Amino acid sequence: MVLAYKVRSRLLLLWVMLLSLMGPGITGCATSNNTFSTDKQQLAQQSILSALWVYSAGEYRALCHQAFNIAKLQLDRRLSYHRGIDKPLAIIVDIDETVLSNVPYFNRLIAEGEAFPSGWKAWVGESTAQAVPGALAFLKYARFRGVEVFYISNRSMRDGLTATIDNMVKMEFPFADQHHLLLKKASGNKQPRRDRVEQTHEVILLIGDNLNDFSLIFTDKPTIQRNDAVDMMGSEFGKRFIMLPNPVYGDWEGALYNYQWNTSNAQKLKIREQYFNQ
Ligand SMILES: [Mg+2]
Incomplete structure (x- = not known):
């Protein structure tokens, strides 16, 4: 399965590189219709380099391993003084770009x-997403040490629960069941779901690729305030908060548009340029 994934990834890589060399006109012709707007194509094309980095750069993989190695150190540290009478320990992890990689989807x-x-x-x-490097070994280790894992993700509960569990069971992720997957129902705010886990467990680590995976303090903030909040909470990263790299998408982009995701493509391009030129 791993070999097939690598072969497919290489083919996709060649495909994306070919499209980027050919330019937007050819991209439009290669699709089933010719209704793409130039702005939409430009937005998609601006993601090529970050998507390439995620699946071709050893540096990306190294950062993922580094994140889970630090998580393991923190887990061991916390377990060293856990008493049997305390609440059971738990880890909260996000799913996308934290434990499952959606590289083939970006490429599409x-x-x-x-x-x-x-x-x-x-x-x-x-249900074919592959594991983020280091994620599976770390979460299996957590189970081995008696620590429960809860997956809090904004995948849709209604449309995505069964397929996500299938995917994660196939990849042999621990605790991949309905009780431990807390997906999105109505709101994307993860705090109520974190609170629910904290009622019964002591959460020792939160792991994610988006600041929204850690605390409300980062949520819905403009870029500058968001970055200030990170600096204010700086000592938590690598301690209770473990951050995975994701340059392709996330709330960091939403913050640029003031979280108005329905901003027009032309306006998004303009905003990106304005930020770049600041
Ligand atoms: Mg994520």
């Missing part, structure tokens, strides 16, 4: 000149 989006959420439901339904 870029190749088709599309944007999220186009094709997302179908991709989740395939």
Whole structure:
């Protein structure tokens, strides 16, 4: 399965590189319709380098391993003084780009000149996402040490629960069941779900690729305030908060548009340029 994934990834890499060399005109012709706007294609094309980095750069993989190695050190440290009479210990992890990688999905989006959420439901339904480097070994280690794992993700509970559990069971993730997967129902705010876990467990680590995976303090803040909050909470990173790299998407981008995801493509391009030129 790993070999097939690597072969497919290489083919996709070649495909994306070919499209990028050919330019937007060819990209439009290569699709089933010719209705792409230039702005939409430009937005998709701007993601090529960050998507390439995620699946081709050893540096990306090294950062993932580093994150889970630090998580293991912190887990061992905390276990060294855990008493049997205390609440049971738990770890909260995000799913996408934290334990499951959606690289083939990004490649489709870029190749088709599309944007999220186009094709997302179908991709989740395939249940073929691979593990983020280091994630599986770490979470299995946590189970071995008697620490429970809760997955708090904004994948849709209604559309994604069964397929996500199938995917995670296939990859042999521990605690991949309905009780431990807390997916999105109505709100994307993860705090109520974190609170629910904290009622019964002591949460010793939170692991994610988005600041929203850690605390409300980062949520819905403009870029500068968001960054200030990170500096204020700086000592928590690598301690209770373990951060995975994700340059392809996230609330960092949403913050640029003031979380108005329905901002027009032309306006998004303009905002990106304005930030870049600041
Ligand atoms: Mg994520």
